[in-house]
Amino acid sequence: MAEVIDNEALFRHARDVIPGGVSSPVRAFGSVGGTPVFVASARGAYIRDVAGRELVDLVCSWGPALLGHAHPEVVEAVQEAAAKGLSFGAPTAAEVELADAVRARVPVAEQVRFVSTGTEATMTAIRLARGATGRDRIVKFAGCYHGHSDALLASAGSGVATQGLPGSAGVTEAATRDTIVVEYNDRAALEEVFASSGDRIAAIITEAAPANMGVVPPSPGFNFFLRELTSRHGALLIVDEVLTGFRVGPGGWLGLEGGYRPDIVTFGKVVGGGMPLAALGGRADLMQLLAPVGPVYQAGTLSGNPLATAAGLATLRLAGDAVYATVDRRSLELQAAVGEALSAASVPHHISAAGSLFSVFFREGAVTNYEEAKAQDQGAFARFFHSMLDQGVALPPSAFEAWFLSAAHDDEAMARIVDALPVAARSAQS
Ligand SMILES: Cc1ncc(COP(=O)(O)O)c(C=O)c1O
Numbered sequence: 001m002a003e004v005i006d007n008e009a010l011f012r013h014a015r016d017v018i019p020g021g022v023s024s025p026v027r028a029f030g031s032v033g034g035t036p037v038f039v040a041s042a043r044g045a046y047i048r049d050v051a052g053r054e055l056v057d058l059v060c061s062w063g064p065a066l067l068g069h070a071h072p073e074v075v076e077a078v079q080e081a082a083a084k085g086l087s088f089g090a091p092t093a094a095e096v097e098l099a100d101a102v103r104a105r106v107p108v109a110e111q112v113r114f115v116s117t118g119t120e121a122t123m124t125a126i127r128l129a130r131g132a133t134g135r136d137r138i139v140k141f142a143g144c145y146h147g148h149s150d151a152l153l154a155s156a157g158s159g160v161a162t163q164g165l166p167g168s169a170g171v172t173e174a175a176t177r178d179t180i181v182v183e184y185n186d187r188a189a190l191e192e193v194f195a196s197s198g199d200r201i202a203a204i205i206t207e208a209a210p211a212n213m214g215v216v217p218p219s220p221g222f223n224f225f226l227r228e229l230t231s232r233h234g235a236l237l238i239v240d241e242v243l244t245g246f247r248v249g250p251g252g253w254l255g256l257e258g259g260y261r262p263d264i265v266t267f268g269k270v271v272g273g274g275m276p277l278a279a280l281g282g283r284a285d286l287m288q289l290l291a292p293v294g295p296v297y298q299a300g301t302l303s304g305n306p307l308a309t310a311a312g313l314a315t316l317r318l319a320g321d322a323v324y325a326t327v328d329r330r331s332l333e334l335q336a337a338v339g340e341a342l343s344a345a346s347v348p349h350h351i352s353a354a355g356s357l358f359s360v361f362f363r364e365g366a367v368t369n370y371e372e373a374k375a376q377d378q379g380a381f382a383r384f385f386h387s388m389l390d391q392g393v394a395l396p397p398s399a400f401e402a403w404f405l406s407a408a409h410d411d412e413a414m415a416r417i418v419d420a421l422p423v424a425a426r427s428a429q430s
């Protein structure tokens with residue numbers, strides 16, 4: 001019998017020893033209020049909190065748990081790897097195998113470098129783009145989140161958006177001086193930026209399909225436009241698939257959309273199967289600029305860690321067409337059920353999807369950029385969120401995050417979610 005702990009008491013203690021009681025701000029219930037749920041264990045579609053309560057999980061570790069939590073074959077692969085040593089600081093055969101697996105699914109990743117977090121992957125991608133082009137400036141989109149490196153913490157999504165911050169204290173003006181922020185989906189603004197300083201722009205970095213200001217899919221042809229614009233001006237295109245990669249389909253968003261070739265792609269989350277592993281891949285001539293071959297330095301004591309590599313390999317091995325078909329189907333079912341419940345309760349809403357990723361905006365009308373994403377009723381979301389939680393369903397604790405499903409969300413888990421929706425929808429009424 002697992003020890004039962006009082007969640008409130010644990011949170012009070014946690015706040016004494018850890019800022020805000022959490023290791024990452026999105027875990028705090030900052031915008032919804034209340035006490036974060038401390039997790040004791042997780043399996044399949046469920047998490048169990050420290051008080052012994054079981055919740056259906058729609059966070060899925062913020063993406064990685066595509067197969068559901070603690071998939072037995074992934075756990076076994078990690079246990080086997082652990083028995084052989086936790087970290088070597090030397091290359092392994094498994095890393096080569098994982099690089100092959102990534103390249104097989106995303107051919108533009110002709111070569112792959114492993115790191116430990118998505119933050120490192122995008123930070124390295126930016127450094128590589130600057131090193132390759134000899135240019136300073138980068139373009140990012142308002143509401144896109146690429147991790148917490150200084151240059152990319154400008155109008156960032158995710159926790160920065162949830163807290164309503166323009167950026168972060170501690171980031172110098174110099175660190176973001178070369179970051180140009182443009183509204184998402186705005187082609188005219190991009191044309192203007194490139195017309196005035198195209199010869200100084202190293203790269204555009206974009207989420208493949210943004211999901212950190214809520215899900216805001218690219219307008220038709222937008223990513224193709226980014227490719228054409230950057231090519232025209234000798235800049236690189238970095239597509240951040242940390243969240244979408246290997247989640248929305250076997251080849252990520254690029255696999256769904258196809259037809260254009262970014263120069264650099266970043267991965268995280270699913271590629272590490274729930275362990276700290278991320279990657280960047282891209283054109284071989286660019287990747288060859290990374291040390292030790294080239295002059296762009298990048299490193300990591302735990303990069304390509306053998307346990308993380310084993311988890312990633314097992315996950316990609318198991319993540320076949322049937323897994324994606326299940327997640328796609330569950331996503332459509334849930335979107336329909338949420339829409340029905342909110343409509344029945346006359347709660348203004350818009351459900352926005354990119355592949356199986358979706359989020360619910362508590363406002364009417366499609367959302368095409370961060371300004372529109374912010375113009376939603378966060379209070380309604382908070383009430384909806386807490387009602388779902390009271391009924392045993394854990395949603396991401398922010399109106400700016402995608403909801404995550406897994407292949408382990410079976411009929412029973414779905415029924416539990418669907419049953420909770422009408423009451424939650426009524427709670428959301430103003
Ligand atoms: C699109 C995107 N890029 C980068 C990151 C940063 O990854 P990490 O949290 O592993 O540093 C995230 C999420 O956290 C993300 O969603």
Ligand SMILES: NCC(=O)CCC(=O)O
Nearest residue numbers: 024025026062158212401
């Ligand atoms: N979509 C937002 C994230 O995945 C961020 C997770 C974190 O920062 O803990």
